[in-house]
Amino acid sequence: MPDHTSPPDKRATIYDVAAEANVSPSTVSRAFSKPSRVNSETAERIRQVAERLGYRTNPLARALTTSRTHMIALVIADITNPVYAEIVRGAQEAAMSGEYTTVLIDAQESDRLERAAIERAMSTVDGIVLASSRMSDSAIRMFAKQRPVVVLNRAISDVPCVVTDNPRGVRRVAEHLGELGHDHITYVSGPQASWPNGTRWRALLEAGMELEIKVRQIGPFSPTIEGGERAAVELFARPATAVLAFNDQMAIGLIRGLNRMGVDVPGDVSIVGFDNIPAADIVTPGLTTVAAPLYAEGSAATRHLLTMIRGAHGHTGRPMVLPVRLVIRRSTATRNPSPGRARSPWVRQRPRPNPAARLS
Amino acid sequence: MPDHTSPPDKRATIYDVAAEANVSPSTVSRAFSKPSRVNSETAERIRQVAERLGYRTNPLARALTTSRTHMIALVIADITNPVYAEIVRGAQEAAMSGEYTTVLIDAQESDRLERAAIERAMSTVDGIVLASSRMSDSAIRMFAKQRPVVVLNRAISDVPCVVTDNPRGVRRVAEHLGELGHDHITYVSGPQASWPNGTRWRALLEAGMELEIKVRQIGPFSPTIEGGERAAVELFARPATAVLAFNDQMAIGLIRGLNRMGVDVPGDVSIVGFDNIPAADIVTPGLTTVAAPLYAEGSAATRHLLTMIRGAHGHTGRPMVLPVRLVIRRSTATRNPSPGRARSPWVRQRPRPNPAARLS
DNA sequence: CTGAAAGCGCTAACAC
């Protein structure tokens, strides 16, 4: 049984290899650097010896001299939110293939926590990907001054950004809802510190203008199922026939909350989400939502970060924008399906005993 | 606009502080170590100077001498699986409060990937938490020889483990199903490399024995919604009235797959999952499942790891076992509700147009 | 192409 009281095994060092291979330590070092600037014959011998001794270059020592740790930080707003899973995967993959290790930081939707965690990791990483950061622009810029930073899902001038085409997504939602006969859309707002939240609302305002659809906003609510349930209560007091939620979790919460109060989705109200998380496909009714290329987001941001770390100037011009698409499921339907029923959509104000009668 | 071509700002070093405060570097060092073994007056002065100079101790350099990086690795089987979210949170929290940073590694359900990633991180971390590792026992033992390791959701002799009370959970499921009149339970198996998978099956065998319930197993399938859907097809060929799935994702996939084929849950078949992920509460019908204290798992494992890193011998006796509880929702029901209907549960072999008629 | 020497920023022995 291993005893970990004392520091772990001393591994073979560069000196051991050097001695064994009859060369100087610096030659061993050179044999392991990128363009192996060593006589290919001795290089081979060195590699053999290293293999035999189980030598592994010590990243810490290397980092101390090169000031490159080969680690990047990936900060996400909330690990509990499934959207980040694919983003993390994309980032990991890109990092891996660039010989980089990823340190994941979960900000738990807290500005304060996020800053603290980044501050701690700062000196240990070569760069940072900020996915859906809740920090202020100025805080982000401050970090960006000390380390390469790429921001995901947010546009900040002077910092390289990767975003999805929110305006286009919202526009598609508005068109879709319009075609179904809705002339009024309620936006259920997420965290105010969230950049896409503001962007989506503004895009909706604009789309409403062009398509002659009235819009309004309620909230903010927490971007969770629970937040959506709370929104349902408020929505119940100020009825609507079509709702766009900040994200899928909120949309799912909305459906649940409304059902509980006897409101039928999509019979009484159509609901649209954002993100296309896996759960969007398993709720009843299936959630109409705007899908983003999550994996690509993580991967693009990370690749961009790596090029910056390697010396590029991070083209800070326009943010890189990734396409989205509208996924239509069952949570959206034509308004007032039965023509004779021109009443308010919220006719049944009393909870029905069983909300399962939505055969429509 | 910052130029990252050259290494980032040289930060103030211990020497700068020493010079400014008129003390030796080692004194500065001492002033920053745990029991600050320095004249409290000069300690204060040093701290002031450090503050003014924006001095931050360089963790890399520190690690080089102490061989303690203050980082641990947390390896999870699949970041896409929501169970890990809370585990990660628990681990992060525990790590944080122990002044440790967590490096998250997503193994993507791949033995190979897992090993590779750990090998890369190995020399950079002081210890490892292996959550639901897919590696062989011997591989794990090998790592455990080089670094402190705590294994989560798996029992391996000679390595400290934290597990949940799978046998008890399964037992409760069997009892519950038995009370509902089921005399036969089908276990839908997950990954064979998964320890809890085998454990749960064996526990079911045993419980079946005692409670006089017949059991059988199908699979293995991938532990995802898709895997569950595939299992549904196989299940359709060999009907059952009660099913225990390896995890919630599979259970949800099962429900979907069965519904699609015209089989009603829980009317025709009762389904139970494992884990109580958030989605278990939002599917229709709500999923009966075995809940584990996810956050506590992550936190316990990590705290244990930290004590080992600090020199304890990792009491390798029995694994630490955490309690579970059965969460009963709508996916389980009494067998053959209408007494006159003593037919096979799979009477409707043709897909029904609408599976919503489950008012039970 | 290779060796020698210096040092990254910090801590750990030792002395005083």
Place this chain on the structure above:
DNA sequence: GTGTTAGCGCTTTCAG
């Protein structure tokens, strides 16, 4: 308590 002296394992000048 505090200063002095060596390094941790590697890279990087600078010579040859």
